Amino acid sequence: MKRFQYLLWFAHEHVSFRLHEIEAIASVLKIPIKWIEPPSDKPWYLVELPSEEAVQKLSARSVTMRRAIHLWADEPTVPRLHASLKEKCLNGLLEPYKLKSFKVDVDLFCNSQTQEEKLERIESFSYMPFQGHVDLKNPDVTFQYIEYYGLDPKIVPANPTRTFFGRVVSESGRPLIHELSLKKRTFIGNTSMDPQLSLLMANLGKVSNGDLVLDPFVGSGSLLVAAAKFGGHVIGTDIDFLMLHGRTRPTRKQTRHIARKDESIEANMVQYSCVDKYIDVIVADSALPFWRSDVEFDCILADPPYGIREPTERIGSKESLPIIKKEGSPVHFPSKIEYGLNEIIKDLMWFSSKHLKLHGRLLFWVPVFRQDYNDAQMARHSCFKLIGNCEQVLTTFTARRLLVYEKIKMPQDTDECSSAIPAASTFREKYFTHGDENRLTRKQKKAEAAKNKEIWFAKLNNVNVK
Amino acid sequence: MKLLTHNLLSSKSLKGVKVGYPLRIVAKDVKISECEFNKEFVKKIIPKLDWKVFVNAAVEIGQTSDLSDELIEDYEDDDDYLKKVHHLLMEVEIINGELICPETDRVFPISAGIPNLLLNENEVS
Ligand SMILES: C[S@@+](CC[C@H](N)C(=O)[O-])C[C@H]1O[C@@H](n2cnc3c(N)ncnc32)[C@H](O)[C@@H]1O
Numbered sequence: 001m002k003r004f005q006y007l008l009w010f011a012h013e014h015v016s017f018r019l020h021e022i023e024a025i026a027s028v029l030k031i032p033i034k035w036i037e038p039p040s041d042k043p044w045y046l047v048e049l050p051s052e053e054a055v056q057k058l059s060a061r062s063v064t065m066r067r068a069i070h071l072w073a074d075e076p077t078v079p080r081l082h083a084s085l086k087e088k089c090l091n092g093l094l095e096p097y098k099l100k101s102f103k104v105d106v107d108l109f110c111n112s113q114t115q116e117e118k119l120e121r122i123e124s125f126s127y128m129p130f131q132g133h134v135d136l137k138n139p140d141v142t143f144q145y146i147e148y149y150g151l152d153p154k155i156v157p158a159n160p161t162r163t164f165f166g167r168v169v170s171e172s173g174r175p176l177i178h179e180l181s182l183k184k185r186t187f188i189g190n191t192s193m194d195p196q197l198s199l200l201m202a203n204l205g206k207v208s209n210g211d212l213v214l215d216p217f218v219g220s221g222s223l224l225v226a227a228a229k230f231g232g233h234v235i236g237t238d239i240d241f242l243m244l245h246g247r248t249r250p251t252r253k254q255t256r257h258i259a260r261k262d263e264s265i266e267a268n269m270v271q272y273s274c275v276d277k278y279i280d281v282i283v284a285d286s287a288l289p290f291w292r293s294d295v296e297f298d299c300i301l302a303d304p305p306y307g308i309r310e311p312t313e314r315i316g317s318k319e320s321l322p323i324i325k326k327e328g329s330p331v332h333f334p335s336k337i338e339y340g341l342n343e344i345i346k347d348l349m350w351f352s353s354k355h356l357k358l359h360g361r362l363l364f365w366v367p368v369f370r371q372d373y374n375d376a377q378m379a380r381h382s383c384f385k386l387i388g389n390c391e392q393v394l395t396t397f398t399a400r401r402l403l404v405y406e407k408i409k410m411p412q413d414t415d416e417c418s419s420a421i422p423a424a425s426t427f428r429e430k431y432f433t434h435g436d437e438n439r440l441t442r443k444q445k446k447a448e449a450a451k452n453k454e455i456w457f458a459k460l461n462n463v464n465v466k
Numbered sequence: 467m468k469l470l471t472h473n474l475l476s477s478k479s480l481k482g483v484k485v486g487y488p489l490r491i492v493a494k495d496v497k498i499s500e501c502e503f504n505k506e507f508v509k510k511i512i513p514k515l516d517w518k519v520f521v522n523a524a525v526e527i528g529q530t531s532d533l534s535d536e537l538i539e540d541y542e543d544d545d546d547y548l549k550k551v552h553h554l555l556m557e558v559e560i561i562n563g564e565l566i567c568p569e570t571d572r573v574f575p576i577s578a579g580i581p582n583l584l585l586n587e588n589e590v591s
Binding site (some may be wrong): 243264282291292 | 468473475477479502506509578580585
């Protein structure tokens with residue numbers, strides 16, 4: 001079988017999620033990957049894949065990748081790259097594309113990227129025997145030139161340490177991140193999960209067509225949207241009646257949201273044309289057993305309550321607790337007791353040990369205080385193997401980690417479970433004790449994020465002009 | 467709430483309830499909406515269903531179908547059959563109504579299509 005070499009070119013963010021994402025997608029699509037170079041933190045993977053179709057399918061689902069490139073030249077220096085390309089052109093490499101309209105995209109990774117510099121690079125390829133015309137909007141074929149200057153923006157060498165040239169085979173699933181933007185979403189809550197991370201969860205969860213996917217802490221349903229986009233049939237539960245009925249206080253300036261009666265998770269599914277994948281949401285306390293005993297989900301995704309922006313709670317029966325009766329309210333609101341993070345997680349793991357299919361994946365986020373973080377604190381259960389543990393830094397002091405587990409055996413009476421993550425209340429205390437410094441860093445972070453976003457948008461537009 | 471969801475839910479978290487399944491249904495307001503047939507999904511979901519409960523639930527809310535109490539053996543290749551199952555699972559929706567615990571008669575309301583299984587403090591086992 002003839003195989004081809006491809007360069008998978010990544011966005012430089014969420015690096016720790018990258019390999020897990022690619023491996024999970026490849027496994028769902030049953031695409032064998034042969035590594036030409038061991039995967040690293042550099043913004044590319046060099047792989048051999050069975051066909052162009054396989055590359056297209058793989059990249060279409062990835063939200064860490066930018067695009068996939070059929071590699072024509074891979075050299076340590078610019079002169080060598082040109083020499084290699086010249087020779088290959090003489091041997092007819094360009095032949096099939098010679099008459100087509102085209103464009104060349106340039107990426108100078110970890111270096112300034114002024115338009116001038118880019119044009120200069122493009123002109124350096126003038127020896128290539130192109131006969132078609134340049135079409136920046138809608139070319140028949142796109143080429144990608146990359147100069148890599150390392151990963152550290154503080155030490156940028158004079159010359160790139162590696163250069164690539166190739167034909168773009170396919171774009172990634174990143175446009176989905178924009179499509180699902182929270183800014184334009186019909187219904188959001190104050191803890192709605194960012195679309196990219198939601199999509200990453202669905203990928204890492206190996207959601208595939210026809211799967212039954214559960215989010216036991218569904219909130220505004222961001223994870224369900226992402227799972228449905230990748231073919232999952234979705235169902236969610238939340239303890240918050242008002243949330244599921246779209247009746248919580250508005251979370252953003254509501255000018256165009258005065259009539260909020262259409263706000264619901266189902267409305268979001270309609271907005272994103274995946275309502276066919278929507279099963280139901282249920283108002284229920286995930287701490288209690290209410291599923292039929294032998295129900296099996298194919299994937300369980302969760303962003304459990306942290307107790308920072310929303311209460312961690314469950315229905316309680318402590319005598320001392322007052323019974324909350326809201327006047328004029330159509331439903332009874334049971335009083336709730338605090339539900340510790342480790343308890344939530346252990347309950348979630350016990351639940352999943354019974355209700356997740358064998359080899360199915362369970363994913364959830366945990367907040368960590370970075371100084372105290374220690375692998376050994378993370379949850380374990382004898383039915384699960386920890387596949388991934390990806391950090392997303394929030395502030396100097398705090399982060400959250402996405403834990404990815406695979407169910408490796410069916411439950412038995414002898415199963416054990418432990419979780420020793422510093423409790424939510426401790427976390428909350430620390431989070432707020434460091435508040436002052438935090439506010440500062442958060443401000444800076446925000447500015448930085450905004451800047452990154454701008455750069456990123458600019459890059460993306462560059463990549464996706466049609 | 468769809469019949470698929472009904473098939474998966476129980477009231478066993480109620481104090482004193484042993485099985486809590488199947489929940490009885492009172493459908494006050496039923497909506498039929500079109501939903502794209504996904505063969506892969508229907509094939510995968512059938513083995514997850516309690517078949518008898520599913521067929522009875524459809525009858526209980528007044529949906530006629532010729533599906534019998536026994537699941538046919540070679541349903542995987544029978545598109546007509548799968549489509550009937552799909553219709554009852556995904557296209558029939560109870561907008562307002564009740565789910566009722568078979569052992570205690572505790573009522574769980576369904577409003578705006580969303581069932582509410584929350585318990586009061588003193589009902590938790
Ligand atoms: C971090 S939020 C989830 C946000 C969600 N991923 C989204 O995108 O909107 C956690 C949710 O868990 C819910 N919750 C808290 N305790 C719960 C419990 N015991 N059972 C079910 N849901 C609970 C809260 O109401 C909240 O909506």
